[in-house]
Amino acid sequence: MSRVQFQATPARSTSLRIPARSALALAVVLALPAAHAAEAPDAAAAEVNELNRVVVSATRTERQVQDVPATVNAIDRERMDNEMVRNVRDLFRYEPGIDVGANRDRFGLGDIRIRGLGGNRVRVLVDGVSVSDSFLIGSFSNAGRNFVDLDTVKEVEVVRGPSSALHGSDALGGVVSFVTKDPGDYLKDGAKTYFGLKLGVESQNEGLYGGATAAFGGERWSGLVVVNHHQGQETENKGTRDSLDGSRTKPNPQNSDGRSLLTKLVYAPSENQRFRLTVEGSEDQTDTEVFTARGTALSMPGAPAVRVLSQNGDDHQTRARVSFAHEIDSLDSVLADSLRWQVYRQDSETTQRTREERVNVSNNPSPTLRLREFNFDQRVYGAEATAHKDFATGSVEHTLTYGFEYEHTDFRQKRDGRAINLTTGAVSNTISPDTFPVRDFPVSQTRNAGVFVQDEIRFADGKFRLVPAVRVDRYELRVKPDAIFTTDNPGVKVSDLSKTSVSPKLGAVWHFAEDWSLYGGYQRGFRAPPYNDVNLGFTNLQFGYTAIPNPNLKPETSDGYELGLRFSGKAVYAQLSGYYNDYKDFIESSRQVSAPPQTPLIVFQSQNVAKARIRGVELRGGVDFGELSPSLAGWSTRFAAAYSKGEDKTADRPLESIAPLTATVGVAYDRDVWGVELAGRFAKRKSDLPAPNRFAAPGYGVLDLLAHWNFAPGAKFNVGVFNLGDKKYWDNGDIPGTLAATSTVLDRYSAPGRNVGASVAVSW
Template sequence: MRLHPLSVSLALGLCPFAALAAPDGAVDATAPALAEFDRVVVTATRTERAIVDVPNTVDVIDRARMDATLVRDIADLFRYEPGVTVGRNVGRFGLSDIRIRGLGGNRVRIQTDGIAVSDAFSIGSFSNANRNFVDPDTLKRVEVVRGPTSSLYGSDALGGVVSFVTKDPSDYLDDGRDAYFGFKLGATTADEGLFANATAAFGGARWSGLVAVGHRQGKETETMGEVGGEGSARTQANPQSTNGRSVLAKAVFAPDARQRFRLTVEGNEDDVETDVLTSYGFQAMTRATNTQVLGDDHQSRVRVSFGHEIDGLSWALADAVDWQVYRQDSRTRQDSLEARNVPATQMTSALRDRRERSFFFDQRTYGVQANARKTFETGSVVHTLAYGLDVEVAETRQKRDGLRTILDTGAVTNVISPDVFPVRDFPISDTTKAALYVQDEIAFADGAVRLVPAIRVDHYRLKPKVDTIFREDNPSTQVADIRKTRVSPKLGAVWHFAEAWSLFGGYAAGFRAPPYNDVNIGFTNFAFGYTAIPNPDLRPETSDGLELGLRFAGRSAYAGLTGYYNRYDDFIESTRFVGIDPDSGLMIFQSQNVADARIWGVEFKGGLDLDVLAPALTGWSLRGAAAWSRGEDRTTGDPLASVDPLTAALGLAFDGDTWGAELAGRFAARRDRLPPASTAVGYRETPGHAVLDLYAHWTFAPGTTVNVGVLNLADRKYWPAGNVPLVAAASTTFDRYTAPGRSLAVSFAVDF
């Protein structure tokens, strides 16, 4: 792995941090100031551990940080986390996936309270089910584990884990408090958004509960494009109307100080109506002229879980046990309407045509999780053993439907070429995932050295159910059951070689089971001469990751530098051309294991309390982060488009007793490593940018806080990495993918 000059400069930068942290040479690593690496996390090891004792790169965003930066969605959530990117489908479907170190989609596990959210799936221009199923106002903390994490979380943790942790009654009921009520109102100008949420908690000796409700509404998120009107030349955002709701309810029963029973009900839904003006006008592919294109999209997720935690046990195999059972339902419905004028041909006269399409993607999941922990000693070595099981059963249904109406004659048909509706692009699929894992945290040398071996065995089964809809569209397609078993090992280590310094790193394996839509995809289009066929021989996608890092956690400073190298094998390329059927003459497409990729890079995160320089700077602090990475498709030697260029964030903040402010910068280098295009023109490079944001908060009365943020303070035109697809270099609509100009966000919160 070649080192970038950035990594060298960051490594050299660690030494000044150490000097500034303790000019007299005495560093107290347990002091409370700037305790970024002292934060307790759970996701990385499934046990409560301070980041300084975790052999992974972990990011934590807590409730206070979300409030201070006025987080409204997942894009806001990761705005200052270089190396973590949120994708956006500009035009209609909005926020899509979360990429970690260049890997996204269903290759990153996204979970809420340990339960994975539903999959993403898209096909064609009118169907795009995403994974944006969380309201940040229901969260108390977000943890991100970068790199392969299949040894603890199995399939879909190929690129990492994003773990959303929801609020609990105990977060509001402390110091003997038996009731709490708070509400928040806010607005944003970038999308003319309004939001409101309220949280109530109550508690007694044994029972406690919490209810949090939220509402949000707005319009399209602005771009800095200047071309309006209708048609493909438009660069302004398409008009939208958005509204959403969320609810989180918890009831907790603690029969004694050692155990807690918890019932959770969580729901989130969003509705978006879009006037897709960019699709109006003449369409070269269909030769028709669109006079109206409307989208009406709805998505929802509901989860019910019941769990039990008990600690202080004296069992031979466990000191603490927790388990939960759950059911989760997610649903995406997207309705599209096209009104078009079709020109006359030699065979047909001109006509007015209305096409109505509906797309459905539903998942229902049942699961059980159980975890146990046991601490014991063998001589001078302390073991913290964690083990458990995960079982998940899911049913996935996808369907596309449609009607075509000839307005001049009133004729109605379910044929919209090349489809005869309704259709399924894969059969109804039952998937079962069952896994056992075990991890041992081995501490010796008085805790200065910690080894963390782990292993997980996953069994995956796919069982398709062919119904009439799928069979009518695929009369000869033979679908397949598959069974796969995979062993994922991991070995991590942490060495506290000095009072405030530590080295960490190790090896981790990752995998992703073959998806149902790739194994059993099926459709045939005789008019265009092609067919897609299943592939029961698909192998799991796999990864091998190496990581090495250096941390400093001092009295007034912290810093961490990490280098990583990930190798990905057997990536699945969906619907790849594989040949011609000699009997029918149809072109054959099939999903296959073809890709071999490498992603490597360097990441830095650090902070400094400036009062170490002078007492007059008490309350002032500096924090920063940077990520540099490279990705390569080893089968072709081409760069990976999903890997971001050098990105960084830097913030200068003041926190006083009643008010505070922060000037935060976001920076990105030019995106110039792009795969070759199919034409000589090539793809458009994305310019680099430097954007400043300003935040302030004021607690002008007990429990009453105003937060204000001015984003893109200098009103710069820039293109966020998650917004920009591969665009032809000669494109005249590149401004369509720009972020908003200067915008304001404000919230008013009251706690009782």
Template sequence: MRLHPLSLALCLALPSIALAEEAPEPGQTAELTRVVVSATRTERVIADVPNTVDVIDRARMDETLTRDLKDLFRYEPGISVTSSFGRFGLGDIRVRGLGGNRVRIQTDGIPVSDAFSIGSFSNANRNFVDLDTLKRVEVVRGPTSSLYGSDALGGVVSFVTKDPSDYLGEGKDSYFGLKFGYESSWSGLFAGATAAARLSERWSAMVAVDHRQGKETENMGRVGGEGAARTRTDPQDRDGRSLLTKLVYEPSATQRFKLTVEGNEDSADTDLLSMRGRQASTGATNRLVTGDDHQTRARVSLAHEMDEVGAWFADSLDWQVYRQDSETTQDTMEVRRTSRGVNERRERQFNFDQRLYGVQANFHKEFETGGARHTLSYGLDVSRAETRQKRDGLVYNLDSGAVSNAMLPDVFPVRDFPISRTTNAALYVQDEIALADDRLRLIPAVRVDRYELKPRADAIFREDNPGLEIADLRKTSVSPKLGAVWHFAGQWSLFGGYSRGFRSPPYNDVNIGFTNRMFGYTAIPNPDLKPETSNGYEAGLRFVGPALSASLSTYYNTYRDFIDSTRFIGFNAEGLQVFQSQNIDDVRIYGVELKSSVDLAALSDAWSGWSLRGAVAWSRGKGRGAEAVEVAPGVIEDRTVTTHLASVDPLTATLGVAYDHADWGAELAGRFVGRKDRLPPVQSGAPAHYRQTPGYAVLDLLAHWDFTPGARFNVGVFNLADRRYFDAGDMPLVTPGSNVVDRFTSPGRNVSMSLALEW
């Protein structure tokens, strides 16, 4: 039986509404009464914010044995995390079908480094946060540039790290905790320690350290050995560690200074067995290919919070200054025999680093005008980043002993864009207007961003791109927003509104530069790129009762001027093909989302301890190119047709049944995903379509046991039935006849466990 997605959503929603009507009196359930900050930059329960927000707290992360981003969003339909076969692992976070640098990811308000990739050997991701250092994750779905500026085109993922106050309370001046764990899917071992102490009446501090190590993440590939036919994952050794320290000074009960030092480091050594053997593209035979990848992030920040300012301009405020350094280094080594019979060793190095400085300040003021109560929030956000990227390499002739930096088509070292300094300065203002005894809330907001790009061509870039003129860029963007929440009948409320998003033209698109005369092409800068923009519309219905909380929403987002990197635009006077980044695509993504939880104990004492939670996300996405393309002299390919977006997930749902006793509990959780049958057509050649990702249903079993005060054991068995399935975001666009699709399968039955001790 095949249900229409909207029918499925209603099937889940109607029983929830019926349960709600049986509730004896108003009350609160956990889901929609959680306090969030990211949605409005003020502390509000989810039921009072005008858009869809997800909150995953520390307790839930521990219950689901969350170790990485894929675990984090495992039970959050509408949010997905991609991963790739081979050495690079996890990819981007997609929110409602939009991912990459179009989603703002931040830690304590500070954005993480950009993602960047080029070719087969260079891929800098944004996976820079150890989730064990977090106390909460908030996700705002849809355009959010009115509060967070550029890159919040598709949404905001906000990581909030732990504080000493999370461990110290009345009569408790010290804390020490240990945590150990194991995950069979990658033979992963991890251990962590956290210590917090009140040093004096005004001073407190905490230190958290974590270490992790393991092997490659398993899949269900059946073909081993060496070469392009291999579908099992390549052997890998992984290692990582993190440090979070905070020193807090409280001159009074209403203000705090926080000094934070945070660092994260990950390494992976990969034996790329799948890249051994004869290479069809070059005719060479690879005898050995290895990858050595290393990434680090370090930040220091000083923050100040005042709860009671008592001034005409603010009742409360917070500000912080920060510096953050992020770097990815990836080394690749190949030993091979060329098609001409020459034995050689090739060593490649890719480096991408970004240094970020910034200051943020937020002010809040409450006042009344007539029958309206206002909460005015305003502030500034100024940041400056310097971004560098370089590829380098050497070729060693193992027969003659000659060494060369020419690894065609490149002569190393090269930069694919000049050293770039970007400065962003922004002001925002938002007013939360409460009317009719707080039953109606209107939230208008606007933010103005000034973006400046100043590239600097050093000797490496100049030598690789002689005579190429690079360009500065200055853009101003205005991002308005209007939201509303109407509590129209007791526990029922309507919410929705409009929000605009934008993304400034990236440095690598504005000033991309390389010329390859051997293969007859060149790439040139484009100083006329326009920012990518979006218009987001959302409306929804919520219910918050003693037994049930539920939220049903629909959204419609349009995106304009998407940037197509290295687009072919014609030929120059030398006869070289010319590529340039250009604004071309218009995209629209729309969908329906339902989320609910039921506390069955509120309905009957016989159901004490039992609860249900579920969610459904259905979405569609289409894009349209702006014009036809000359793919070769005299050959025109029409790309103006509307096509489906591969980044939009199919119908996804989760359902969990949980039982919690005084000192133990268990949950049976199901994940259900429909077939991904809406894919873009193959633009050139045959076949005319890509392989569809099959649908699947997977069951997980989670349990916890507090076997003594201060000691908890968590265990989870994932993919109980050992199903062979593909996460929709993991399978790239491959033809139906591909014989290596098993590479992209998820792990089979696997076990995770952790032991936490605290004093």
């Protein structure tokens, strides 16, 4: 039994080839009168000192990074624009310790990994609502989590390390919180209306994107509409072999397009409260000609060898959300000073279709057309509330934060297909080892309910902060096996599941001297047993194997410890932290637990087996040279580095998901209306692989050049040239786990060469 997964991401030529219609559109935008334009909504003064940024995710209260007992990153809209961010990989391009892998053959960007932990072990939120889970099985089914159009986002916060005390299940590795744009971000200085246009191009995938934003406001009501569209082809790499089979190293041809909509309506009955209705949606479509799948294919034991003549992928994903929120900044109550609550519904769906022609390699070729369809649907209903109360006990000040979260989620997954004999016209719903349709887990429902409380205790005029917190979560899984599942899994008994978890944390920040502080603490993380692992099901009598449920799965847990030192001065800021995370009861899917003669069939089952340890050191900082000398006004630098080491303590081998030592350095010069930055990205060779014959990503160093120009009031031009030296290199997260060091297709997984991105935005 084998459930194989291909890995991939786009790729293309380094030339900036803009279609005629794109060039015309760009010329039109550049010609738009900008003289009457209002200030850009994101034109806040650049903040060199990142420790002064205000974040919410780490403590659910608005606090500067230097007052938070955790390692937190915040990326605002201005930085996203200046760095030409188009997707989550671009978003974390200069953030060592945060990685985004990719499937280079077809499916594109994968999960976000924080300190080596990714997949559904990182909680990804949009305005407090969880993004759909990832799910993959086999070579033709890969539902990812790349559902967020970053052009609708104004800020991203990342909490590194276990965060379950405030964010519950799935925050085992950390939290990525996207905050979408709001009418108030555009209606500045009493403005009643705002309109903006943005258009951009990128050479690495011959991409074109554009968007329009409109906002209005009055004494009580305000609203926002953001519409975006993007299109492109495969992302380039450094491969040169243009063959039409598995020996190909150039990227598979792709065409992609997508669109998104964000609307908000805000009613403010007073200065201290707001009601907010949000409706947002996105849709993405990618068509791939999978040349790399052509050629002799693996077949089942005893079956004739086959040759794949063609394979095409049609991948479509959608996400839609509606939420209603209420915020009260000043509440005259003994229980709370402020309150925020929201209710929401979100639907996410991934549909992937594969069309494949193949022929037997024998005297009787028997050409066959295989049509497969994979569908993964997730629907979430939820509610949450958070309250804050400030009070004092003597000379000690407290900020009490407490609240609850509730989510009800429906999961459906199905694989379907048929094989058509192109000689006889015979149609069969059997494509070994499956007889379609099949479900790999039964229709399922989960209910997650959590309550949390946190107290920020401030001593010595705020110089010392102690932050204890605890959360209790109740997780329930209910399954509804239908005819599709029971037919595919005769005699398999599925199980419901209920678990309760308690997640404590204790953090502290000590400002022991002017500009200096220590921070750190302990935090427990957990992840509830996933629906698909509890009741994973597939049976194939022909090949003698079956998978059975495991109602005894335990939650995955972690114990995380962190200690850090910060310096935050006018000219220089720096942060050095070390962490140690111990993980227990990792769930291994489809583990073989028995075989004949012990049992009639080979039996697979998801089990708690792995114990893992990840530890590391992270450094980040910057210098504003203008604060050191007036003659250096405008000059600044920023730097960051991350080193991690991880071991699978059960198997006594290194963890493959750990990235090598990585670092970034940027030197910038900014004036009132323009700025430029030379940024470097560096990585050490990946050395700690579990198998000696595996391909290890070599070390590399590449330079990028970024520039922006506010060429008129409310008009801004951004440009970036990436990989200036046109260097061939590999990102560790793009390399499949089965790629041998002697493989002849290594260049297929290489990163893009020199490429250019540019955008222009105007607003009124």
